Amino acid sequence: MSKLLDKPLKMFALYALLLLSCSIPVYYLVVDHIWLGELDEHNHIIQQRIENKLSKSDFSDEEIGNVVKLWSVVEPGTSLEQVFMSSIPHDSLYEVTRTTDFDGEIETDRFRGLQSYIQINGKTYRLTTETNVEEADETLSAIAVVTVAFFALLLLGFILLNRRISKQIWQPFYATLRNLRDFDLNKNPALKLDSSDIEEFAELNQELEKLILRSVSTFNQQKEFIENASHELQTPLAILRTKLELLLQNESLTQEQSELVSSINAPLSRISRINKNLLLLAKIENQQFADSEQVEIVNLTEESLELVSDYIANKHISVERLMLGNPIIQCNHALFEILVNNLLINAITHNGDNGIMLVEVSEKGIAISNSGSAELNAQKLFQRFSMSSSSAQSSGLGLAIAKEICERYNWTISYRFENGLHVFSFDF
Amino acid sequence: MKILIVEDERELATDMVRYLSGEQYLCEVAPDYESAIERINLYDYDCILLDLMLPGGSGLQILQHLKDRNKQDGVIIISAKNSIEDKVKGLQIGADxxxxxxxxxxxxxARIFSIVRRKQFDNSNILEQDGLKIDxxxxxxxxxxxxxxxTKKEFDLLLLFIxxxxxxxxxxxxxxxxxxDLADMMDNHDFVYAHVKNLKKKLSEANYGNHLTTIYGTGYKWQA
Incomplete structure (x- = not known):
């Protein structure tokens, strides 16, 4: 991709190149024309002088003959010779190119000549004056060299100016771009863009601020909606649960009926679990759980392991603990507990009977692994409800919550499949 | 024993009354802040079940009112908010x-049972029930x-059943x-069976009558 300002620069440069290229022959024609005109005038003046001098002084025919002879030796550019013509022709201009052998060097020279006829002592003489003119190709190449040099200067100027313009004039644009890049909807400080005295940028910033304001408010509404919705669901869920429990107390219930009542409990638990998790997720996103303290990670992990020990034993999962350090991290105790619990629960529910579970705590972070058969889609794992379609156990939110908590503290949570183990780890 | 249920959700309050009335509890319901304060000022209760979000005021204010008057009623906060701040604050003010x-x-x-017994026996922390002495x-x-x-889990089980x-x-x-809360996240609760079995075995080894029966596919019942 090319920068915006480079586009006009390219066009400008091309136009300048075209124009300057055209200017070379034009300059040449103009210079040559002026030059020839000047030379013609020059030749004319010389001839006039000669004519004046010759006609005023009283030379005899013989003397003139001598002069002409002498002249042709001393000044070959000018010649005078007698012609015998009944009528005197007009003056004429001509151009001629001659090759001269100058000390062994062969040179081609261009001459501009003027032929005129003068009367001396009643006789007609043809006076020819020639002056050396610069050759056409020499003029042309000189002009070309100068033009190319100017073109180079022009291009250099364009580039330098372009840089300055892009630095100065586009300054507010780049500032806006930087602000947008740093903006995080989750952290939610309203975006404040610098004002600009350039109309287009001011307008751009204004519209961007409006757009972001709308996004922020939509985002907040959505978060609030989730929190309110799941909160509203809590009470009917509670009522449903108590009603079922009361129903179970009924003495006249047959076994079939009481089993039916019990089987309603499982999906009810799932709804209640999803709802609780949604509420939790909304709370984390809404920046609740603000207070933080020094949390002893190893202790907390051991406590969590103790809490799930029944589930581990029930599936005959063998647990291996690797406590390689005793990190103490500044964070919210409840959130960290939820994070570790979620990863442990994940490692239990998605483990087979007689599986392996590996819990590793080091100064760097925590890794919790469990046996598995095939690699999972790491892209989708941490998204809400993305993996829960088939499993009746999962709330579909456990890993999303874990990720949310990690993001809150700028920890990186990751998944990899290694030696038949699903490894979920995060680094402090 | 008297219990006050401060809960604005009528259905839920009725269900609680229905469940608890079977025991030797006498239940009263206060559906809003005003009536709760009125009843608290008039009577002493063994236990108050306190919802936090009420029409007319907050459950935490009621709690503060109780403490200001030096009332000894046991208090269990029942809240849909499940917020840690509320929990910490409530327990700090003096909820049990x-x-x-x-x-x-x-x-x-089960929670009411523990609190009521504790209050009744002057915080002695020892209950006697059905021939069992529980510290x-x-x-x-x-x-x-x-x-x-x-084990700790068997002990907790016993308290729940009693x-x-x-x-x-x-x-x-x-x-x-x-x-x-963790149980909420799991579907398979088969481990319960193992703990119940162990508890039953220990009780029968101590020549304690068989009070605990398994209701197939549903749960358990402590008969006394």
Whole structure:
């Protein structure tokens, strides 16, 4: 991709190149024309002088003959010779190119000549004056060299100016771009863009601020909606649960009926679990759980392991603990507990009977692994409800919550499949 | 024993009354802040079940009112908010327990049982029920003076069952009682069976009558 300002620069440069290229022959024609005109005038003046001098002084025919002879030796550019013509022709201009052998060097020279006829002592003489003119190709190449040099200067100027313009004039644009890049909807400080005295940028910033304001408010509404919705669901869920429990107390219930009542409990638990998790997720996103303290990670992990020990034993999962350090991290105790619990629960529910579970705590972070058969889609794992379609156990939110908590503290949570183990780890 | 249920959700309040009335509890309902304060000023209760969000005021204000008057009523906060701040604040002001909605009635009953007994016996932390002597502080149980060696989970189980005498306690409720919020996240509660089996075995080894029956596919019932 090319920068915006480079586009006009390219066009400008091309136009300048075209124009300057055209200017070379034009300059040449103009210079040559002026030059020839000047030379013609020059030749004319010389001839006039000669004519004046010759006609005023009283030379005899013989003397003139001598002069002409002498002249042709001393000044070959000018010649005078007698012609015998009944009528005197007009003056004429001509151009001629001659090759001269100058000390062994062969040179081609261009001459501009003027032929005129003068009367001396009643006789007609043809006076020819020639002056050396610069050759056409020499003029042309000189002009070309100068033009190319100017073109180079022009291009250099364009580039330098372009840089300055892009630095100065586009300054507010780049500032806006930087602000947008740093903006995080989750952290939610309203975006404040610098004002600009350039109309287009001011307008751009204004519209961007409006757009972001709308996004922020939509985002907040959505978060609030989730929190309110799941909160509203809590009470009917509670009522449903108590009603079922009361129903179970009924003495006249047959076994079939009481089993039916019990089987309603499982999906009810799932709804209640999803709802609780949604509420939790909304709370984390809404920046609740603000207070933080020094949390002893190893202790907390051991406590969590103790809490799930029944589930581990029930599936005959063998647990291996690797406590390689005793990190103490500044964070919210409840959130960290939820994070570790979620990863442990994940490692239990998605483990087979007689599986392996590996819990590793080091100064760097925590890794919790469990046996598995095939690699999972790491892209989708941490998204809400993305993996829960088939499993009746999962709330579909456990890993999303874990990720949310990690993001809150700028920890990186990751998944990899290694030696038949699903490894979920995060680094402090 | 008198219990005050401060709850604006009528259905839920009725269900609680219905479940708890089977025991020797006498339940009253206050559906809003005003009537709760009025009743508290007039009577003493063994236990108050306190919802936090009420029409006319907050449950925490009621709690503060109780403490200002130096009332000794046991208080269990029952809240749908499940917010840690509320829990911490409530316990700081002087609530005895906190239960998040939705809860199992059997869980509620077990908690009431512990609190009421504790208050009744001047915080002695020892209950005697159905021939069992239970020390809540040292978590020990004895049958006819002979100590029973129970694990922490078996002890918790026993408290749950005794707090729900003659009631069916669902397997779900048992699992939640044993592993708290975590049970909510799991579907398979088969481990409950192992703990119940061990408890039963220890009780029968101490020559304690068989009070605990399994209701197939549903849960358990402590009959006394």
């Amino acid at each position: 327990d906190y239960l998040a909605k939705p809860f199992h009635l059997s869980e509620l009953s 809540l502080l040292s978590k020990s149980v004895s049958v006819n003076g002979k100590e029973l060696q129970l 707090g729900n005498r003659n009631k069916v306690v669902s397997k779900n409720a048992v699992a939640e009682h044993l592993s708290g």
